[in-house]
Amino acid sequence: MYAALRSIGAYVPPHCVSNKDLESKIDTTDEWIVRRTGIKTRYFASDSETSSSLGVRAARQAIERAHIATSAIDLVIVGTLAPDYINMPSTACLIAAELGIHDVPAFDIAAACSGFIYLLSVAKAYIESGMAKCVLIVGAEKASSVLDPNDRGTYILFGDGAGAAIITPTQHKDESILDVHISADGKYADCLYTPRQTLQNGANQCMQMRGNEVFKLAVSKLTEEVGTILARNNMSASDIDYFVPHQANYRIIKAVGEHLNFTPEQTVLTVHRYGNTSAASIPMAINCLYEEGKLAHGNRLLLDALGGGLTWGSAIVHFAGT
Numbered sequence: 560m561y562a563a564l565r566s567i568g569a570y571v572p573p574h575c576v577s578n579k580d581l582e583s584k585i586d587t588t589d590e591w592i593v594r595r596t597g598i599k600t601r602y603f604a605s606d607s608e609t610s611s612s613l614g615v616r617a618a619r620q621a622i623e624r625a626h627i628a629t630s631a632i633d634l635v636i637v638g639t640l641a642p643d644y645i646n647m648p649s650t651a652c653l654i655a656a657e658l659g660i661h662d663v664p665a666f667d668i669a670a671a672c673s674g675f676i677y678l679l680s681v682a683k684a685y686i687e688s689g690m691a692k693c694v695l696i697v698g699a700e701k702a703s704s705v706l707d708p709n710d711r712g713t714y715i716l717f718g719d720g721a722g723a724a725i726i727t728p729t730q731h732k733d734e735s736i737l738d739v740h741i742s743a744d745g746k747y748a749d750c751l752y753t754p755r756q757t758l759q760n761g762a763n764q765c766m767q768m769r770g771n772e773v774f775k776l777a778v779s780k781l782t783e784e785v786g787t788i789l790a791r792n793n794m795s796a797s798d799i800d801y802f803v804p805h806q807a808n809y810r811i812i813k814a815v816g817e818h819l820n821f822t823p824e825q826t827v828l829t830v831h832r833y834g835n836t837s838a839a840s841i842p843m844a845i846n847c848l849y850e851e852g853k854l855a856h857g858n859r860l861l862l863d864a865l866g867g868g869l870t871w872g873s874a875i876v877h878f879a880g881t
C-alpha cells in the first residue's frame with residue numbers, strides 16, 4: 560500500500576501589496592527587496608480573514624478536484640505558524656468544522672515553513688499503516704498576523720495564503736509519494752521564533768528572525784537534504800520533472816538548485832508573486848503548475864523546505880491526480 564497525492568488546491572487573498580507600497584511604510588526600497596529576495600508582490604489577508612478561513616478555501620478546492628465527498632475524509636492535519644488561537648482549538652479543528660467534517664481526528668503541526676513536508680510525512684504514515692483512508696492536509700498562513708510592521712527584515716519577506724491536498728491509498732508505486740524525509744534541530748531555536756511575552760530588549764510578540772543566519776543554514780542544510788534524498792532513491796536531478804522548493808528567497812532557491820544541477824526550466828518559482836507564505840508556499844506552487852496545465856499523472860516532484868525550529872525536510876512525490 561502506498562500513499563498518493565490526489566489533488567491540490569490553493570487560495571490567495573485578494574489584497575496585493577507591492578514593494579512600492581512597502582516603501583512608504585518602512586525603510587526599504589523595491590530595488591533592495593528584488594535584489595536580495597526576488598520578491599515583487601505579496602498578498603495580505605483582511606482583518607476578517609484568518610489562517611483557518613484561508614485554509615477552508617484551499618481545502619474546498621482540493622476536495623472538489625479529488626472528486627470525493629467531504630464525508631470520506633478521516634483525518635485533517637494543518638501546518639501553520641499563525642494559528643487562529645494560541646494553543647487551542649487547533650486550526651485543524653476549526654477548518655474541519657467549517658467544512659462539515661465531524662468526529663474525525665484533526666490536529667496542527669508546528670513545523671513553520673517546513674509544515675507541508677511534515678504534513679506529507681504524517682499523511683503518508685497514516686495511509687501506509689492503514690490508520691487513515693483519506694487525509695486532508697492544509698498549509699494555512701495568515702503570516703501577516705505575526706509580523707512586526709516595523710521590522711524590515713521580516714515584513715518584506717512574508718505573505719498570506721493557503722494550499723491543500725488530498726492524500727489517499729494507491730497500489731501503484733509510480734503514482735505514489737515515493738519518499739519523505741523530515742528533520743529538526745532545536746539548537747537553532749533562537750534563529751526564528753515568535754515569543755509569548757515582550758522580550759527584555761523590547762521586542763514584541765511578533766516573529767523574530769536572524770535572517771542572514773537562517774539564509775546560510777537554509778542553503779547548506781537544503782543542499783545536503785536534497786542530495787541525500789536523491790541519492791537514497793538512486794536518482795539525480797534529471798530524474799525529476801519539477802523541483803518545487805519552499806519559496807523563502809530566490810537566492811536560496813537558486814543556490815540550492817545550482818548545487819544540485821536543477822535547470823531553471825525544472826525549478827518552480829512563485830516567490831516573486833506571493834513572497835514567503837511559509838507552510839502554504841509549496842502547495843501554492845504545485846497549484847500554480849496544476850492551473851497552468853503543466854502537471855500530468857505520474858509527474859515526479861522534488862520538494863524541500865526549512866523553517867523555524869529549525870525544521871527541514873524533502874520529499875519525492877508523484878502527482879497522482881484522479
Ligand code: UT7
Pocket residue numbers: 586587588591592595596672711712713715716769770771772773774777806807808811835837865866867
Ligand atoms: O522561510 C523560513 C526561513 N526563512 C528564510 O529562509 C529567510 C532567510 N533569510 C533571508 O531571506 C535574508 O536573510 C533576508 C532577506 C531576510 C535578509 O537579506 P540578507 O541579504 O541576509 O541581508 P542582511 O540581513 O545581511 O542585511 C544586509 C543589510 C543590512 O544593512 P547594513 O548593516 O549592511 O548596513 C540590513 O540592515 O541590508 C539591510 N536590510 C535592508 N535594507 C533595505 C535588511 N533588510 C532590509 C530591507 N530593506 N528590507
